[in-house]
């Protein structure tokens with residue numbers, strides 16, 4: 001049987017590849033490096049890859065907008081898993097050189113955002129040259145035609161390319177983590193594990209006072225904690241937004257399905273992007289009155305009443 005194809009942001013040595021390695025070994029999955037998050041997701045939509053591994057948020061820099069916007073675009077994708085990768089950066093140079101001599105440095109824009117204070121202090125003369133990934137920036141230094149002199153990348157890439165490390169642990173915030181998701185075409189939803197997340201996209205109705213409050217109310221009255229909520233422009237015009245929301249719980253849990261059903265009644269354009277296990281396996285506290293058992297006993301009571309009414 002052929003191995004499933006995993007499209008991911010390459011080339012070899014990206015943080016995305018580190019995430020992919022947590023998902024499947026190269027013996028069991030076909031690693032396909034591509035040039036962008038959008039290409040990886042497009043390959044899954046087109047059926048050219050079974051899975052894409054893409055960054056979705058960073059603990060310091062926040063949401064990865066290319067991913068959030070693309071997966072929100074239609075119901076052609078489903079999140080099946082999440083993976084966490086600790087992030088630390090080094091500075092590599094084409095040759096050994098003093099930091100003050102560096103006039104241009106390349107990396108991924110999300111990586112640059114995580115070292116910008118360090119760079120302002122230690123690379124005062126350097127211009128930032130955006131690369132399609134941290135590994136692409138570093139590997140570019142191997143090409144004699146490349147005009148920049150240094151790159152910000154993971155310690156692993158530095159080792160792979162064999163270039164001199166000019167500075168280590170240059171991230172502005174120690175202990176940063178990037179969260180990646182594994183995405184497939186819509187299909188069966190995994191069983192609840194007791195430590196799950198559900199991702200939904202909710203278009204914010206325009207000209208409806210209190211719409212955000214109404215959305216949040218569906219979760220709070222059912223004791224559902226939100227682990228991420230971000231507003232993004234739909235692109236349709238100023239004032240047109242959607243919310244990308246991660247909530248604690250699985251669609252198969254009563255409080256979650258009840259909240260989503262209520263949300264659908266309010267805003268039929270709501271999109272379900274998947275229920276999947278939490279990477280940190282942390283269990284959440286469900287208030288007593290919103291456990292499945294509480295929902296079942298409430299329903300049993302109403303069913304009994306309905307029996308008496310003869311309907």
Ligand SMILES: O=C(O)C(=O)C[C@]1(C(=O)O)C=C[C@@H](O)C=C1
Nearest residue numbers: 014015016108110111133134178
């Ligand atoms: O460039 C890479 O190595 C990536 O995997 C992309 C990416 C991102 O898009 O956030 C992943 C993790 C780091 O936060 C920096 C860059």
